[in-house]
Amino acid sequence: MTTLTKTEGERAPSGSEAFLSVRDLRVRFSTEDGIVKAVDGLSFDVERGKTLGIVGESGSGKSVTNLTVLGLHNPKTATVEGEIVLDGKELVSATEKEMEKLRGNKVAMIFQDPLTALSPYYTVGRQIAEPFMKHTGASKREAKARAIEMLDKVGIPQPAMRFDDYPHQFSGGMRQRAMIAMALICNPDLLIADEPTTALDVTVQAQILDLLKDLQQEFGSAIVFITHDLGVISKMADDLLVMYSGRAVERGSVREVLRAPQHPYTWGLLSSMPRLGGDTAQALTPIPGSPPSLLNPPSGCPFHPRCGFTSEVGGNRCSTERPELPEGRSAACHLSGEQRSTFFIEQIKPRLG
Amino acid sequence: SNDSGNGNGKDDSKTKEDAKAQSKPVSYGDVQASNGPAEAVPGAKTGGTINVYQQSDLSHMDPGQIYVSDAGQFANLIHRGLTNFQEDDKGNLTVVGDIATDSGKSSDGGKTWTYTLKDGIKDEDGNVITSADVRHTIERQYSKVIFDGPTYVQTWLSGSDYRKALPDGPYKGKHLPDSVLETPDEKTVVFHFKAPQPDLPQALAMAGYAVVPEKQDTKEKYDKAPASLGPYKIAEYKAGKSLKLVKNDQWDEKTDSVRHQYVDGYNFTNTIDQASQTKRLLADQGEAKNAIQFTDSVDPAQLSTVIGDASAKKRTIQGYQVYVWALSFNLDSATMKDKKIRDAITYAIPNQSMVQADGGRYGGEVAGGLLAPTLPGFDPKYDPFGKLKKPNGDPAKAKQLLEEAGFKKGTKLSYAYSNTPRGQAQMVIIKDALNKLGFDVQAKEIDRATFYEQVGKLKNPYDLYMTGWGQDWPSPSTVITPVYDGDLVADGAPNYSHIDDAKVNELIKKAVTQEPEEAAKTWEEAHHRIVEGVNPSAPVYYSKQLQLYGSNIGGARFSTESSYIDINDLFLKQP
Amino acid sequence: MTSPTKAEGSGPSAALEPELASKAEPAEVEKLEGRSPGQLMWHRFKRDRTGMISAAVVIFFFAVAALAPVISSLYGKNPYTLYAQEPEYPFLLDDFAMPTGSLGGMSGDFWFGVEPKLGRDVFTMLLYGMRTSLYMAVLVTLFSVLTGVVLGMISGYFGGKVDYWLGRVTDFFLAFPQQLFFIAFMPVVTAMFVSPKDETPTYLRAVAIILVMWFLGWMGMARLVRSSVLSLREREFVEAAKVSGASPARIVRKEILPNIVTPILVQGTYMLPSSILSIAFLSYVGVGFTEPTPDWGRMFAIGAGIYEQDPAFMFFPGIALVIFVLAFNLLGDSVRDAFDPKTGR
Amino acid sequence: MSDKLTLPKPQGPVDGARETLLSVEGLTKHFPIYGGFPIKRKVGAVQAVDGVDLSVGVGESVGLVGESGCGKSTTGRLITRLLEPTAGKITYAGQDITHASRRQLAPVRSEIQMIFQDPYSSLNPRQTVGTIIKSPMEVNGIKPAGGVEKRVRELLELVGLNPEHYNRFPHEFSGGQRQRIGVARALALNPKLIVADEPVSALDVSIQAQVVNLLQKVQEEMGIAFLFIAHDLAIVRHFSQRLAVMYLGKVVEVGDRDSIYNRPRHPYTHALLSAVPEVALDDATEDRERIRLSGDVPSPIHPPSGCRFRTRCWKAQDKCATEEPPLVQLSGNPAGHLTACHFPEEPTTEARAEDVVMDPALKALEDAPTMSPAKD
Amino acid sequence: MLQFLIRRLSGAVVIMFLIGAFTFFLFYSIPQDFAQLACGKNCSPENIAVIRENLGLDKPITTQFWEFMMGIVSGRDFPQGHCAAPCLGVSFDSGDFVWDSIMDRFPLTLSLTVGGLVIFLLFGLGTGLLAAWKRGTAVDKIVSGASMVLSSFQIYFLGPIVLGLLVYQTGWFENPKYVPFTDNPGSWFVGMLIPWAVMATIFTAQYTRMARSTMIEQLQEEHVRTARAKGMRQRYVFFRYAWRGSLIPIVTIIGMDLSALLSGAVVTEFTFDLAGIGRLAVEGSLTKDLPLTMGVMLFGAFFILILNIVVDLAYAYIDPRVRLA
Numbered sequence A: 001m002t003t004l005t006k007t008e009g010e011r012a013p014s015g016s017e018a019f020l021s022v023r024d025l026r027v028r029f030s031t032e033d034g035i036v037k038a039v040d041g042l043s044f045d046v047e048r049g050k051t052l053g054i055v056g057e058s059g060s061g062k063s064v065t066n067l068t069v070l071g072l073h074n075p076k077t078a079t080v081e082g083e084i085v086l087d088g089k090e091l092v093s094a095t096e097k098e099m100e101k102l103r104g105n106k107v108a109m110i111f112q113d114p115l116t117a118l119s120p121y122y123t124v125g126r127q128i129a130e131p132f133m134k135h136t137g138a139s140k141r142e143a144k145a146r147a148i149e150m151l152d153k154v155g156i157p158q159p160a161m162r163f164d165d166y167p168h169q170f171s172g173g174m175r176q177r178a179m180i181a182m183a184l185i186c187n188p189d190l191l192i193a194d195e196p197t198t199a200l201d202v203t204v205q206a207q208i209l210d211l212l213k214d215l216q217q218e219f220g221s222a223i224v225f226i227t228h229d230l231g232v233i234s235k236m237a238d239d240l241l242v243m244y245s246g247r248a249v250e251r252g253s254v255r256e257v258l259r260a261p262q263h264p265y266t267w268g269l270l271s272s273m274p275r276l277g278g279d280t281a282q283a284l285t286p287i288p289g290s291p292p293s294l295l296n297p298p299s300g301c302p303f304h305p306r307c308g309f310t311s312e313v314g315g316n317r318c319s320t321e322r323p324e325l326p327e328g329r330s331a332a333c334h335l336s337g338e339q340r341s342t343f344f345i346e347q348i349k350p351r352l353g
Numbered sequence B: 001s002n003d004s005g006n007g008n009g010k011d012d013s014k015t016k017e018d019a020k021a022q023s024k025p026v027s028y029g030d031v032q033a034s035n036g037p038a039e040a041v042p043g044a045k046t047g048g049t050i051n052v053y054q055q056s057d058l059s060h061m062d063p064g065q066i067y068v069s070d071a072g073q074f075a076n077l078i079h080r081g082l083t084n085f086q087e088d089d090k091g092n093l094t095v096v097g098d099i100a101t102d103s104g105k106s107s108d109g110g111k112t113w114t115y116t117l118k119d120g121i122k123d124e125d126g127n128v129i130t131s132a133d134v135r136h137t138i139e140r141q142y143s144k145v146i147f148d149g150p151t152y153v154q155t156w157l158s159g160s161d162y163r164k165a166l167p168d169g170p171y172k173g174k175h176l177p178d179s180v181l182e183t184p185d186e187k188t189v190v191f192h193f194k195a196p197q198p199d200l201p202q203a204l205a206m207a208g209y210a211v212v213p214e215k216q217d218t219k220e221k222y223d224k225a226p227a228s229l230g231p232y233k234i235a236e237y238k239a240g241k242s243l244k245l246v247k248n249d250q251w252d253e254k255t256d257s258v259r260h261q262y263v264d265g266y267n268f269t270n271t272i273d274q275a276s277q278t279k280r281l282l283a284d285q286g287e288a289k290n291a292i293q294f295t296d297s298v299d300p301a302q303l304s305t306v307i308g309d310a311s312a313k314k315r316t317i318q319g320y321q322v323y324v325w326a327l328s329f330n331l332d333s334a335t336m337k338d339k340k341i342r343d344a345i346t347y348a349i350p351n352q353s354m355v356q357a358d359g360g361r362y363g364g365e366v367a368g369g370l371l372a373p374t375l376p377g378f379d380p381k382y383d384p385f386g387k388l389k390k391p392n393g394d395p396a397k398a399k400q401l402l403e404e405a406g407f408k409k410g411t412k413l414s415y416a417y418s419n420t421p422r423g424q425a426q427m428v429i430i431k432d433a434l435n436k437l438g439f440d441v442q443a444k445e446i447d448r449a450t451f452y453e454q455v456g457k458l459k460n461p462y463d464l465y466m467t468g469w470g471q472d473w474p475s476p477s478t479v480i481t482p483v484y485d486g487d488l489v490a491d492g493a494p495n496y497s498h499i500d501d502a503k504v505n506e507l508i509k510k511a512v513t514q515e516p517e518e519a520a521k522t523w524e525e526a527h528h529r530i531v532e533g534v535n536p537s538a539p540v541y542y543s544k545q546l547q548l549y550g551s552n553i554g555g556a557r558f559s560t561e562s563s564y565i566d567i568n569d570l571f572l573k574q575p
Numbered sequence C: 001m002t003s004p005t006k007a008e009g010s011g012p013s014a015a016l017e018p019e020l021a022s023k024a025e026p027a028e029v030e031k032l033e034g035r036s037p038g039q040l041m042w043h044r045f046k047r048d049r050t051g052m053i054s055a056a057v058v059i060f061f062f063a064v065a066a067l068a069p070v071i072s073s074l075y076g077k078n079p080y081t082l083y084a085q086e087p088e089y090p091f092l093l094d095d096f097a098m099p100t101g102s103l104g105g106m107s108g109d110f111w112f113g114v115e116p117k118l119g120r121d122v123f124t125m126l127l128y129g130m131r132t133s134l135y136m137a138v139l140v141t142l143f144s145v146l147t148g149v150v151l152g153m154i155s156g157y158f159g160g161k162v163d164y165w166l167g168r169v170t171d172f173f174l175a176f177p178q179q180l181f182f183i184a185f186m187p188v189v190t191a192m193f194v195s196p197k198d199e200t201p202t203y204l205r206a207v208a209i210i211l212v213m214w215f216l217g218w219m220g221m222a223r224l225v226r227s228s229v230l231s232l233r234e235r236e237f238v239e240a241a242k243v244s245g246a247s248p249a250r251i252v253r254k255e256i257l258p259n260i261v262t263p264i265l266v267q268g269t270y271m272l273p274s275s276i277l278s279i280a281f282l283s284y285v286g287v288g289f290t291e292p293t294p295d296w297g298r299m300f301a302i303g304a305g306i307y308e309q310d311p312a313f314m315f316f317p318g319i320a321l322v323i324f325v326l327a328f329n330l331l332g333d334s335v336r337d338a339f340d341p342k343t344g345r
Numbered sequence D: 001m002s003d004k005l006t007l008p009k010p011q012g013p014v015d016g017a018r019e020t021l022l023s024v025e026g027l028t029k030h031f032p033i034y035g036g037f038p039i040k041r042k043v044g045a046v047q048a049v050d051g052v053d054l055s056v057g058v059g060e061s062v063g064l065v066g067e068s069g070c071g072k073s074t075t076g077r078l079i080t081r082l083l084e085p086t087a088g089k090i091t092y093a094g095q096d097i098t099h100a101s102r103r104q105l106a107p108v109r110s111e112i113q114m115i116f117q118d119p120y121s122s123l124n125p126r127q128t129v130g131t132i133i134k135s136p137m138e139v140n141g142i143k144p145a146g147g148v149e150k151r152v153r154e155l156l157e158l159v160g161l162n163p164e165h166y167n168r169f170p171h172e173f174s175g176g177q178r179q180r181i182g183v184a185r186a187l188a189l190n191p192k193l194i195v196a197d198e199p200v201s202a203l204d205v206s207i208q209a210q211v212v213n214l215l216q217k218v219q220e221e222m223g224i225a226f227l228f229i230a231h232d233l234a235i236v237r238h239f240s241q242r243l244a245v246m247y248l249g250k251v252v253e254v255g256d257r258d259s260i261y262n263r264p265r266h267p268y269t270h271a272l273l274s275a276v277p278e279v280a281l282d283d284a285t286e287d288r289e290r291i292r293l294s295g296d297v298p299s300p301i302h303p304p305s306g307c308r309f310r311t312r313c314w315k316a317q318d319k320c321a322t323e324e325p326p327l328v329q330l331s332g333n334p335a336g337h338l339t340a341c342h343f344p345e346e347p348t349t350e351a352r353a354e355d356v357v358m359d360p361a362l363k364a365l366e367d368a369p370t371m372s373p374a375k376d
Numbered sequence E: 001m002l003q004f005l006i007r008r009l010s011g012a013v014v015i016m017f018l019i020g021a022f023t024f025f026l027f028y029s030i031p032q033d034f035a036q037l038a039c040g041k042n043c044s045p046e047n048i049a050v051i052r053e054n055l056g057l058d059k060p061i062t063t064q065f066w067e068f069m070m071g072i073v074s075g076r077d078f079p080q081g082h083c084a085a086p087c088l089g090v091s092f093d094s095g096d097f098v099w100d101s102i103m104d105r106f107p108l109t110l111s112l113t114v115g116g117l118v119i120f121l122l123f124g125l126g127t128g129l130l131a132a133w134k135r136g137t138a139v140d141k142i143v144s145g146a147s148m149v150l151s152s153f154q155i156y157f158l159g160p161i162v163l164g165l166l167v168y169q170t171g172w173f174e175n176p177k178y179v180p181f182t183d184n185p186g187s188w189f190v191g192m193l194i195p196w197a198v199m200a201t202i203f204t205a206q207y208t209r210m211a212r213s214t215m216i217e218q219l220q221e222e223h224v225r226t227a228r229a230k231g232m233r234q235r236y237v238f239f240r241y242a243w244r245g246s247l248i249p250i251v252t253i254i255g256m257d258l259s260a261l262l263s264g265a266v267v268t269e270f271t272f273d274l275a276g277i278g279r280l281a282v283e284g285s286l287t288k289d290l291p292l293t294m295g296v297m298l299f300g301a302f303f304i305l306i307l308n309i310v311v312d313l314a315y316a317y318i319d320p321r322v323r324l325a
């Protein structure tokens, strides 16, 4: 794990350094049943050459956040507030034209399900070459050459021949590689990978992760990596953001968050996870209860209905007051810092084995 | 002919006059009258093309196959026979020689008829027509090629199984013996009949006996591409769609005492239904100004507009059609056997409503008898059932008659009707009227294509049906004989009521051999006997014709002979 | 790994919000209990004003049709009497057999005027005509839907040879030029069922029309159902039923059928107005109902001929039909929208 | 395949006294491929499962892992008789059910149940939870004391759902809850064996944990045997006492949990284990081997000759192409640990001197900047 | 591909044969005498016999059917002359070769269809796409509303009204008529304009609704989102990615409409007094003209089947996942 140690201790998000900086992002969908606050005051930064991992329960707003960065939400149903600054440029207020220039060029995205995310109607080659032509003005032939090069790079055998294949002629792993090739063809400065390996099995997943890391090294791109799999995160990411109910509840470097998590939700995540070397006799400890409604989120700390530590906080603070997430390594919790480390060390850590 | 006519009409005042003109007897013309050219139409100009609106294609173009009116009207433009009808501006008809020099000379008490051909008669390719062509024309009617046309002359010559006399027609080199049909020289044709045939000149004037030149005869194919002798010839024909006629330069006006060649040609469009024809002619825009209705009439629904619009009304021609609509009783049915019941029904029919269903006062006129106003000797006052006084029927009288007959309420009556809008409307009326008398009317709709086939069956299961019949030429013989002669009751024959009355049969036998004057009296007697003595079918209405033509059409008039627009005198005011 | 949210979205009637709400507030469970997909749909539908209005119009039409005898007896006329021949109404029709007076003879006695030629009452003709049209269409639609559903399900569920042959049968029926077939064979079919002696009873005519339209009407539905079943039978709940030992009949009935109700319903709502139009078309070309059965199609046919002389006669059936078809189409769209949470409005 | 060397019924010696509940011998499923002209005929076959031997003891949980498409689900479906085996024999409780018809199967039906992968698609969206759970009872004519409804409510409670949920529809539940409904349905018939086909792979970690705990609970409390199919090795390890590793329609290695995870012998098992991403919770350096295979599993239509793994194996030799390795107990392995390999790996998962990286693209990338010597 | 074609075409032949047989025997299943129908005013038994022989009705039904079917393959000889290979017999009523009659009418039907198709595709898809592009806006609402209302109209309602307004009342247009394109393209165009317009109005509405809804559906597809994520222009995404996906349902409907129209736009033809295939069919069946009815039926079935195959080919072309089998 080459890059893991480097960032330690120097975690200091500041607008100047960050390549992508999201501030107080709020995304709301108006639906027939009411307003869904899919993202509710989220801030984070990503630096060049670094990977930010985002984990969180299903429906916690991970995908929406990243679609919003690319401006891919539907403006008719979604309202976006806050600030997204990419390399000094504000994106929330950017026009569609400006966004078109960025997408696929400076910022690229890898989607979760490569079968539905690739158009079935056009050849893989064409779909890969398109953004290159569009953003660099390259000719068809140049684009094709470049696309073949990219296919080769992501490990598709005989790329020149596979160029003219359709997505359905590719296996799952190959499709995902094609998606990656498509995302990387313009050497994007920011790569957003939304659960890129969920559809794949472990051996292929491992190949893809290695590939991404190596490509990042080569181009120095920033990566935002979304996943449910903490194992994958620990391999991929430098920094980690834990989301719950549209908000970030914990932030820090991967090492910090995974080894010394401070938020009860993160504890819950970690203890839910079976480990290869773990004790098989011991039952897993899932987080009790179900995810909150985004239509009608719980008052105060959104996690409080499922949290085992509310009684440790004085008064009704957990159910009335929303905990803030300070800058830097932090967690949005009413428990005090000491409380958190003691609880973790005394109650949680032993269970993690 | 069977139902190929549709109702239409005209002003009442004019009807009487028409009836007078249309019921005058025919006279036979001499050489003088038969010589061309025909009398010029005042103000006629030459040039231009007339558009003809038709709702369906002509059934036949081979003259041998032509029997119905639309094709007959058409035949006058391209075909010529031995004789033809000449009509003066008062509607008086004269039979004149067409390609023959006169209307025919009879000898041997009317059993032998001799015709001499005019000089200069050529077909469209310039071949001179000879007596051999006339013989060919008659003989080909014996072959299987011909099955639709009139059979009068053949039957008169060779009897009712005439086909046996010459099974292959002239096509295998055989001919009728000279004792039957003789062509002593190139110009002379002699017919030898077994009985006197005073009507021959009129029969020969039918399109069915127009000449088919031997050289041109293509048998079955001739029906699609006949050769012309008349003023026009076929330039282009699209079956079911359109027909283009152009001038036939081989036609010589000096040989023709009836036809003109004013316009350069005719364009038939055979896909325009009556409603559209009427709308187009009413609107009188563009090409419709040069257009005529040919054998169709004004759409009944639009009569009010046509009559109400003075400028349109000026562009109409009107007259009686040859059809009489009658409610035929199936005399073989048990219920219908009782004359009192037939009379009761006849009294009860609301004739006026029946007319309403076919265009109202302008579509027809309540009928007193079974002979049309177009026949010689028509008596407008003849009204044995009091229909003229009580056009909507006399239910009281009907009920009384039924009582006398010991009628049981709820007796089933099966009424067959053709499934057309008119048929349905009339069915509603008749059902309504008869149900009120206490009948249980079973209205049986018959597909319009098969209506006459079904009711023409001898063993048909129906009690009543509306039928129409029209003359072939202005003689009661062409009505009373086929429709009311008991000897001619057969499957498919037009004696729809199956009347077989000894007295009627006898009168018919007498009349057909009589000279026209006497015959007329015999026919009248037969007519009265049929209506009053037997009552095989209740007279319902005479149908009337109202046709519309474009504002640029000149010379339009009603033809007594065809009961359509007179096709011979038309020209374009501004060619 | 598919995230549950995603899987949810792919379901036909998934409603995310109540689910989440219920989880967050267990206290609300009672309130939300038993909120079936039907109820959800109803909820959605109730909020759709167009849908509600069109539903009201459609119901109105059906109610009027059902109550036609009552209405006409209150109104005091019927569609069969030739009023022009009744002594009370001597001047209904003029010399041309057209209604006297303006607007097709509209009057206090004859609200929508009188019919040309025969002088019947247009208002009651329209009412009774609606019966013919609507009831026939409902029956035709019902039969076609049933046949289509049954054959489609058999074809889709059993696949293989069954599917192949049913597919060919479908092709066969599909390959008939529909309009031509109607015209050519309506008389034939009628003739096949009636002895030539009897009056063809109206019900037989109706049966013939229904039969022909049924035979030529089920294929679309069969195809639709087949394709839905093809994808449904791969769903795991079908395997789950098989594992529990359920028979194919039970699986088709209990597991698959409830899932294709939506497309069937939607397709059905599209079929109904088109059946009405087809029936009207049959009468229009003269092979459907005959006099004196009141029928919209024939009113159209007559009306189209005289729309200049008597526009009212075309107007009433025309407008009634347009309104009904429009309302029904809108209703169909609304039903689909209500069933499908994906369509954003 | 040589029967003598194979031990087809490696009776679980874990508990010593465990009887065999289900045993499968030479189980084969070939899906025919049709083509040809003008008459369609069979032109080939997807050899989805090709001679699998497996056994499950009473109350035992056997894990089945392997790459995507290797035939795990097909095996599961064959055992539950959703598919008709092409060859082989399935014996359940001493009874041959290989080709039993639906009716013949009826008595056994209730004893073998299945839990499906996708918690959404395995529940009929148009049925209420109650209907879903009681359906199997209706089908099998089971009338529990106290009525069906009472039993359903008990089951709901057992799987940790609120009995009030009886009248709700699947879409009103979260993924974890839905999977519980699936479990309740499987339990409704008091089965002795449950085939669980990737029951948790669609769920996110915390929910996954809920479901695994639930399964473990029912297994322990009700003594139900499991065939647990998954590709997450950590979960399988957590849940199953014994484990079979499949590759391209064949079982390549089978054995006890500990012996497979700690002393794997087959190269493919090594590759699988090395690919599992693990959360590094402490600073201990990565001490596991790193193996990266290239490409995808070969097509099951034309599987490689001999050893099926040889095309992606770094140890392959000529012999592998000609001779199919039998599934045998290798020397040094505990009883019940069988491996099908001619050239087995060392029984350890320790990091090796050189990573095995067979993916050319990866290799190229890694070679370029870091020059890490990954050769083979 | 070739295999697919051969298989489907041979299937089509079988279906045509079955339809022919069905039509033929259904026609004979009711008691009616074609010879008597065909004979006119003087139906003497002799004449009927002649007609019966002329029409070949004296032969057994199966022979008649066989000869008819063989005529399609190898032609037949009639008194009128030789009827070349796709011989559909001779009309009972007019005595014309049915094939010739059909070919004579077909140019009109084709003009009507193609012209109408062009108009309603252009307008229908155009407005549909516009509505989808501007979905939710006033434009969308107007377009959808109008199309909904228009699609509820019928040709036999709209046709007379349009004719009345544009032709009879104002005289702005000539009556619709067919002039062969080869004769005079100008008059051809002018003559067909009103039928096209009326036909297109009703069809357009259907296509508008269709195009709009499938496009909106497609725009929600994930691969369309991917295309946007690549920075492709919105128009490009709309017309390449979403459009391509909408094609399948659209092509399906086009295929159905096209085959229906080619096998005879009965109502349109009657409304505008045009003589096309539809009119021919109606004439044939009203006059119980068996060969004509058979011919037109088979001709129509031919289009339906061929277009089905074409549509399937189009599927494979549009969507590479579709395999032809």
Ligand SMILES: Nc1ncnc2c1ncn2[C@@H]1O[C@H](COP(=O)(O)OP(=O)(O)OP(=O)(O)O)[C@@H](O)[C@H]1O
Pocket (backbone or CB within 6 Å): A029, A030, A031, A036, A037, A038, A056, A057, A058, A059, A060, A061, A062, A063, A064, A065, A077, A294, C003, C004, C005, C006, C016
């Ligand atoms: N277009 C939309 N309209 C309404 N609600 C939406 C829309 N898109 C997303 N949401 C809601 O926003 C919330 C966040 O969704 P998001 O896709 O970001 O979750 P996620 O964290 O990516 O979950 P997963 O891990 O399952 O992918 C969800 O509750 C979702 O239902």
Ligand SMILES: Nc1ncnc2c1ncn2[C@@H]1O[C@H](COP(=O)(O)OP(=O)(O)OP(=O)(O)O)[C@@H](O)[C@H]1O
Pocket (backbone or CB within 6 Å): D031, D046, D047, D048, D066, D067, D068, D069, D070, D071, D072, D073, D074, D075, D231, D300
């Ligand atoms: N009905 C079928 N017809 C043809 N081939 C099939 C069928 N079902 C499965 N297969 C093929 O059999 C092989 C094994 O499939 P199976 O579903 O058993 O794999 P799996 O191990 O469960 O994979 P996964 O982990 O992706 O679920 C695959 O190549 C698959 O394509």
Ligand SMILES: [Mg+2]
Pocket (backbone or CB within 6 Å): A062, A063, A064, A194, C003
């Ligand atoms: Mg997501």
Ligand SMILES: [Mg+2]
Pocket (backbone or CB within 6 Å): D072, D073, D074, D197, D198
């Ligand atoms: Mg599987």
